[in-house]
Amino acid sequence: MKYLLMMFTWWNGQTLNTWVHTALHGVPVGEDEFGNRYYRSKKIDPALGFERRWVIYKGYAEGSMTPPGWYGWLHHTVATPPTEENYTPREWQLPHLPNLTGTPEAWRPPGSTLRANARPHATGDYEAWSPEG
Known part of the structure; x- marks a missing residue:
């Protein structure tokens, strides 16, 4: 049943093609508090000049389920993933x-x-x- 879901539902976790691509070209980087797993490519993309980064969502694929630290890493705003840094949120951060x-x-x-x-x-x-006046 798991593999049928992977073939026919793109919104539920990962597709079969994403699973194969991740197995061949991905390096696991970490996991967030929601169970989402983050990957980076093994090689630098020659067309882009930098590594590709992606997330495999646990369950329903919803972009708002990406925490801010991981969002910054995915979009190349920061170079270090949250698993490799010692970050403590400030008291005013929700x-x-x-x-x-x-x-x-x-x-x-x-x-x-x-x-x-x-x-x-x-x-x-x-x-x-009113149309009369």
């Missing part, structure tokens, strides 16, 4: 949260029809358009 859009925990702005409380009453400064 823990990573995934994208909550489409979930009950999503932020609803004031006045949204999806908000639990009632919309504010109209102030009377709006006049509806």
Whole structure:
């Protein structure tokens, strides 16, 4: 069943081709707190001039499940992966949260029809358009 999922679902972990490519050309770098695994290429890409980096998501492939440290490493903002550095977050830094859009925990702005409380009453400064005049 696992291999059928790998052949037919690109959004669930990795595809069969990604698995083969990672096995042949990838070097494991580390794993984050969500179980996502990070890899770098064995050789420098001659077309790019630098190594390729990628992530294999655990479960559903959602880009917002990449923590900030790993995001910076994937996008070549920092050279050292979070597993090789001694980083402690500052007291004002909040823990990573995934994208909550489409979930009950999503932020609803004031006045949204999806908000639990009632919309504010109209102030009377709006006049509806009518085609007669």
